[in-house]
Amino acid sequence: MRVVLDAFEPPEDPLPGTVRAERNLVGLAGALREIHRPSTKEELFRARHRLKWDEAFAVQLTLVQRKHRAASWPAKPRPRLSAGLLAAFDAALPYELTGGQQAVGDEISADLSGAHPMHRLLQGEVGSGKTLVAVRAMLQVVDAGGQAAMLAPTEVLAAQHYRGIAELLGPLGRAGELDSADGATRVTLVTGSLGAAARRRALEEIAAGDSGIIVGTHALLYEGVDFADLGLVVVDEQHRFGVEQRDALRAKAEQPPHVLVMTATPIPRTVAMTVYGDLETSTLSELPRGRSPIASHVVPAAEKPAYLDRAWQRIREEVAAGHQAYVVCPRIGDASSDEDAPPESDNGGRRPPLAVLDVAPLLSDGPLHGLRLGVLHGRLPADEKDAVMRSFAAGKIDVLIATTVVEVGVNVPNATVMVVLDAERFGVSQLHQLRGRVGRGSAAGLCLLVSEAVAESPARERLDAVASTTDGFRLAEIDLEQRREGDVLGATQSGRRSHLRLLSLLRDTKLIGEARLEAISLIEEDPELERHPALAASVAALVDEERAEYLEKG
Structure with missing residues (x-):
């Protein structure tokens, strides 16, 4: 390293002098020398700080630049009408919106x-x-003459949203039917499992503009679906909306539609700034009135088998009281490998994770004998999945034994208890999402996290953290603390060295915030960095095209 540094010709410093002066940053040449052969601890600290700044600044410039470009695209304004479907919908709501809503x-x-x-x-x-x-x-x-499409990640969730929206709208969403309201629109479901005749009818309604609200999977963007006037796309639980989807959307609309991305996985502030930095962010933190509390407990099955027996007894008690329950397993079973199986946890992997198809008969013949059990997993045909969910929602199934296909969007207010088997195999955010399936009605919810992880192990500490709080934002911070940051900063980091070598989302929150402010200021003055060619080149080197696409997709 000494030989290299003796012959080292430092590159031009790409950082504008005003930024260096305002933020008290050392020059690049000095930082590169001191990071490899520091003269003092203080100089090493200053060198690391400067190089971290470069990494944060490059990411923020990329995101702010994308946000600036997107803001310059034209879109058709869809102003709110004083009288229309929205006004009629609000007037018919049987409850008040929360302040947050x-x-x-x-x-x-x-x-x-x-x-x-x-x-x-x-x-x-x-x-x-x-x-x-x-x-x-x-x-x-819809009031402003446009159409809105809601995209869900799975057919099960798309069908749930379709039923939920149709129920919410009532006569307002039944145009053309006998009981429709004046000026009503139509809600249409488009999924891959629709029959040919039903699909043809749905596509005709969409193309003619008869359907104001269209619900489906991402297949809506590609498979011959033509909109009359697509004005809004709502993306549920997909976290980001990628480059390909945006291109597909622009091809379906005269001008880019408005986009709303929804997630129930709370995002720590640094991740929001770093991965979602080109999105405006809105947060709903309060729960609607009438939602019940959820109690969560870890069930140490290996140390105290009697606790597991009690868990099954609790399910029987809830069913006897007229309620329903979920049992969630990490795998489907009956296959050499399950696509939906979570990664191996850190409890040693002494046996394969429990599987739905193995657990269901054991429960049916054992502790849940005599109850009406249903099975739901990702390998079931779409119509079977839908039939199972309908039966569960209608109260014809007492206990639903499922994989994480119930993780998002499933809304059965009568379900009050969830038992998660091999809970240590799931991530913190996933457990928080699963737990949200109970306590959705007037009765309190109970979530039992069954695990063989030993006390004080990292896996057990993770479960104890989930059981200790229902604050999703605190859990998101815990999740970030326990995960490799590569999982957050980019999929491209798996299997090769990270481009971001020094920056830490956990430790460098303040620095990332400062870099964002400087990036906003610079892009406002010079949107394409034409007056800062060296900076543009350094950004391109740190945030290559592959990573830039990842930042777009999240």
């Missing part, structure tokens, strides 16, 4: 009224009422 609704309404496309992330606790906010946004667009 009202405030976020106003933000989205203002965005939709603008001449540039909205690109907003709506994050909120499980059950905070995001879907209601999305429905109100869709109605505003």
